[in-house]
Amino acid sequence: MPHTIRILAxxxxxxxxxxxxxxxxxxxxxxxxxxxxxDASRLNYVSVKSGEIAENNHFTGLSGSVAPDxxxxxxxxxxxxxxxxxxxxxxxxxxxxNVAEFPKATITAQVDPAAFEALAVGESTTQPLKxxxxxxxxxxxxxxxxxxxxxxxxxxxxxxxxxxxxxxxxLDLTEGLAQLQQLAGLPSITPxxxxxxxxxxxx
Numbered sequence: 001m002p003h004t005i006r007i008l009a010x011x012x013x014x015x016x017x018x019x020x021x022x023x024x025x026x027x028x029x030x031x032x033x034x035x036x037x038x039d040a041s042r043l044n045y046v047s048v049k050s051g052e053i054a055e056n057n058h059f060t061g062l063s064g065s066v067a068p069d070x071x072x073x074x075x076x077x078x079x080x081x082x083x084x085x086x087x088x089x090x091x092x093x094x095x096x097x098n099v100a101e102f103p104k105a106t107i108t109a110q111v112d113p114a115a116f117e118a119l120a121v122g123e124s125t126t127q128p129l130k131x132x133x134x135x136x137x138x139x140x141x142x143x144x145x146x147x148x149x150x151x152x153x154x155x156x157x158x159x160x161x162x163x164x165x166x167x168x169x170x171l172d173l174t175e176g177l178a179q180l181q182q183l184a185g186l187p188s189i190t191p192x193x194x195x196x197x198x199x200x201x202x203x
Contacts, residue, residue, distance in 0.1 A: 029117065029156065030068055030113035030114070031068065033065055033068065033203070034156065035065045035201065036064045036074060037155075037200040038062050041200050042059070042199075043059045043062060043197040043199075044058045045058070045194065045195045045196075049186050049189050049190070050186055050187055051188055055083065057082060057084070059078070060080045061076065061080030062074060069113070070112055070113045072107075072108065072111055073106065073107070074106070075106050076105040076106070077104055078097040078102070078105055079103060081093060081097070091183060095180060096179075101136075102135070102136040102137070106133070107131055107133050107134075109142075110131075115127055116150075121150050121151075122151075123149070124149040126145055127145065127148055128143075128144075128145055129146045133171070136171070136173070138170075140166070144164050145160075145162070146158050146159060146160055146161060147160075151200075154203040157198065158197075159198040160197050160198075163195060163196050164195045165193070165195075166193055166194075167191060169191060177189055177191055
């Protein structure tokens with residue numbers, strides 16, 4: 001009898017240990033507010049000058065959040081533009097974006113929390129994204145797709161599936177573009193740029 005009791009006790013302890021080691025189920029994505037991890041987020045664009053010279057540029061100053069109801073806002077600190085050339089960075093900030101008066105661009109969108117309800121840790125899904133980009137008081141629509149990956153229980157990575165083409169005339173930026181072209185002594189600067197992004201959100 002004592003031998004049987006010892007076996008039962010050992011089995012109970014093993015079962016308890018297994019339960020304690022089992023990973024807890026990740027809470028649904030719709031719970032809580034998600035904020036942008038600026039250090040892990042980036043927005044890139046490619047500019048083309050003289051019809052054939054393409055150059056990579058990016059912004060590092062991203063912030064924002066997604067509320068439980070799906071209201072999403074991402075702000076771009078325009079002063080963080082990086083073109084790889086100091087004088088060009090200065091012209092972009094002061095002439096093209098006029099950061100003294102318009103320090104930030106804003107992207108707003110309404111996402112459907114239910115579309116991500118079943119997303120487990122390590123899984124990805126592709127979802128449509130319709131939003132609005134606002135720069136210097138002008139707005140243009142964004143219609144694209146994003147890949148959403150649940151990196152951990154409280155971390156999500158949202159990345160553009162393909163480049164979003166942004167047109168200067170849609171945001172009343174053609175005058176600033178012309179000024180940049182004249183200052184740089186260029187025959188042309190293409191008024192449409194492909195934009196990609198990778199944004200990390202934490203709960």
